[in-house]
Amino acid sequence: MKQEIALLANAVHLLVPTAGVPPFVGPDIDEFFPPAVFFEGTAFEINRIMLIRFAAAIAILLLFWIGTRRMRVVPGRFQSVIEMGLDFVRVNIAEDLLGKKDGRRFLPLIMAIFFTVLVMNFTGVVPLMNIAGTSVIGVPLLLAVVAYVAFIYAGCRKSPANFFRNALFPPGVPWPLYILITPLEFLSTFIVRPFTLTLRLMMNMIVGHLLLVLFFTATQWFFFVVPGFVKAIGAGTLAFGFAFTVFELLIIVLQAYIFALLTTVYIQLALAEEH
């Protein structure tokens, strides 16, 4: 025990730049702004993350193109897996919340959102890519705007009066309270929703990426830069890196699910006759 504490003290001491070895440099926000690869300086600048997004989009198209190309009534193995994915969104998200008819109407949108988020999140743990396409604000913001437009469209299409009354003047509330409630409802429904959608997804991916980079660069630093017994700490950071990779897999699926689910819930609330 004493020895371990001594080791830790030693390690901490080593982190200080004056310890005689090159200092540890952790990841920073520039991770998400890599240098341009094509069209530098234009509005169409393409960097590594954009390329990863293209790869993710192509992967989605290829997977579901091949998966739905020759669909049989009696599915094979590959088709079963594809169907499981499609049915998860169709049944567990769209039809559960919106019912058969409206579920079918909004299914393309919900499905595109779910699989875009899922696969672009997933690039964060794919070797050589190692960064989520959703960790830069473009994709989360775009999808949030799409969700925002979708639920307002759904509400206005069905019955604008009903939609705005439900959203701003919740029934069953004594009217003087509307002075307080209506601005809050307006804020939460029409202002906050897209921002929370954007930030929840993006921050999860940013933090996940930073944690993984932190653990793996630390491992590398301990193993190859630090001299002596302190190298052993690298095993610990490696184990943490592995554990957080597994955790990140969970976050990837969860965030995709949450994003698609919230979009659907917003549409459902907009379509509801009464709250």
Next chain:
Amino acid sequence: MLHAIRVAAAEHNPLIPAPADLIWATLCFLVILFFFWKIGLPRFTKMLDERSAAIEGNIAKADEAQQKAESLLEEYTAQLADARAEAGRIREQAREDGKKILADLKEQATSEAARVTANAQAQIEAERQAALVSLRNEVGSLALDLASGVIGASLADDTKAAGIVDRFLADLEADEARKAGSNT
């Protein structure tokens, strides 16, 4: 170690989207959305419809087969019952017919027997009459012969002879009738 993460370098704010970021994100998403909307989901939905149609078709087919089997069974049962009833009817008819035939035969036999008896009686009666007539004639001539012999005169006068005989016979009959009357 955490303090080693240098947060938010001044030149890059992660909350402000770069135009290129938005442009390429939009492009990717539109392609994916278009794919799911126009290609992926229609294929998937078509397959699902086919599947439910196939399942419903099979169920309907099974129902139909079941109904057919049931109606066949009903038909067979009805036929069987018909056949049984028919057999019973035929048996009953046969029994009736048998009875009738038997009765007819009996009647026929009885009438035949009666006819035979009547014939026989008629014949007997005729023969008896014939015998009576011939006997009367013979008894008459015999008696005349006898009487001729006794009185020695020929009673050749037939008219007279016949009268005597008839009287004699009538006396005889009257005598007999009287005897029978006193006896009773």
